[in-house]
Amino acid sequence: MPDRPSLLILSFSPIRSDPRVLKQVQLFAPLYDVTTCGFGGAPDGVVEHIEIPGDARAWVDDRLAIATRRYETAYWNIKAVTEAKAKLTGRTFDGILANDLNAVPLALWLEPRSGVHGDLHEFAPKEKDDDLRWRLTVAPFMRWLCRHYLKQLTSITTVARGIADQYEADYSVTVGVVTNAAPYSDRRPTPVHEPIRLIHSAAGQRYRKLEAFIEAMKDAPPNVTLDMIVMPHEPDYVDELKRMGKDVPGLTFREPVPYAQLVDTLAEYDVSMTFLPPTNFNLAHALPNKFFEAVQARLGLIIGPSPEMVSILTQYGLGAIVPDFEVESLRTVIRELTPDKVASWKQAADAAAKDLSAEAQQATWKTAIENLLGSPSARRD
Template identity: 60%
Template sequence: MTDLPSLLILTFSPIRSDPRVIKQVELFKDKYRVTTCAYGAAPDGVAEHFALPDDSRGWPSDKVGLISRQYGKVYDGLPAVQAARAVLPKGRFDIILANDLNTLPLALELEPVLGVHSDLHEFAPREKEDNLKWRLFIAPFMRWLCSRYLPAAASVTSVSQGIADEYLKDYGTHTRVVTNAAPYAEGFVRPVGEKVRLIHSAAGQRYRKLENFIEAMKEAPEWLSLDMIVMPNEPDYVAELKAKASTVPSIRFRDPVPYRQLVATLSEYDVSVVFLPPTNFNLKNALPNKFFEAVQARLGLIVGPSPAMVGLVEEYGLGAITEDFSAASLRKTLLSLTPEIIDGWKQAADAAARPLSAESQVVVWQEAIARIAGRDRTATD
């Protein structure tokens, strides 16, 4: 019996809480001999796991190296790269699936027998372009990584068509799309109750302008409530939000739930508000996890005029699109809600749950890895 090809899934993220990477593990664990390298404990079902120290950063902090543009030195100095080099054997894996741009040089350096697939979760050169220091010092490093290493990847995927188009335009990299769709979940449509219950989850980062939600919900009618799940990425900012919301009784902050419980938790609500002001290129082209999780939870959706989300909302009749990204526009949309309208959106989400599930998307990864795996096949019968 032929041994399964070996596949290393490499990420500088906490793997058990990274929905995109966990989908890769679930997809490949029975088709390949899967090894993972990431922060945290091993995901279920892998053959081997290399845990990185939680405090080993995967992004640059070498100011002198960045200013002097010694980018090879900057990359070599990344603590996550150093930690991974210390434990990962060179030349042992047939294929490496490298998540995000910061793992790609390391994946190539590890000399997989057959090749590297690069899954780019963002358009890296413009990821934090709203920050002047980032634009001046980090963006050139990201552009260097793209120019130097993307041509060596056997294949590339990203999360939305806008981001894929940008990689092709700027670097000539043909990039296929695997959206952040959630796995299909059996569910049913819960009719709207006496109150319309809204939910929004987000990273607690200032550039996301979460204060728009508080402004939109000021003096909201009693039939409307909003729960917010905000991760403490920027603790001072999150504290500011909670202070501002303390005088808005229609808003409640709730703790995050484990990913496996998320869709079931969301199903308690009526509408997910996925409202991302385009403060940088990636937010403008975002098609986030929360959009697809809302579909699997059979919720309606309210989105801003973000191109990738607008297309799906219109195609499947999933919800409403605000006129712009202002708090006033969001408030206007929220006040127009009725139980009848929302129930129609929920029915549409139920109909779209299978075509918009992860199972319809991950075939692109399956095909890409299979093409790499097939490189060494000889014509034997």
């Protein structure tokens, strides 16, 4: 359609492997002329992809500018920003979907005809608030970005209600929610295995305290096993975990799989353990991909008392809630697993799969971009 509005999806991430951004591409490429700008190769379905060099860091390198609070200088000296700006200068788009706070100032600088929608994947001012140095140096920069740019956005979304509420309270903006739900998968629950098969898939980062799963399995009953898929974000930590778990009965480390294969891989199991100690603000309000991927794989769930997950799990009866983040409490829940209990959770996941799919969530994005660019159906009429 020659009259389709143009939409730039801007993300300082490898878009082909970024689940949230890839969902945006898949949603909007059939409706608009979508150009993407990010790391790595072009995602399928776009009219053009503008690649940012892989060695261009998307984070602040100008420590002097940060230390002296020359935040505008610090932002425009970010290598990925300068690379993207050079490639996008002179280009005009009808609308821009900017992913994460670090893409927002550049998107606004490009002055698209109809405005910018910002999709904020975390609460940026508290992203690493467990780190004192980060709180003292980077957090003020993030707060400055929020104060100066969020009110210039036409619309905003984020991943969970608690994070949206914090943005609204701190910066007087209206924020919608699009969860990290996985695309709907047409499948049925598998019978519960004997022994019951548990799975935990996570980024290998020390602040996630993945050693809790290893400790919990040291005294696990023989009717359960646990496989861990740990991405090597911090290779030394992942190696340390593997040494800790080497002689633990029933515990296996499994190699990571491509995202496109993840739900099929999870479906080989019975229960996903999505247990995230609240070591920082964003983890306290976590509603992660893995929660929704487990539902699409038709697994039961074991979670900690994370309020965003508790609300949905309770509504749909998807699994068990560990009352705190202590290893002994997690171990108790594992000991209480029975095939009948797990089978009921898997059936509940099957009943909830459509409600909790990406397709059900994306209406908020679709409305926001239609408000920028107009409705595709209206253009056809």
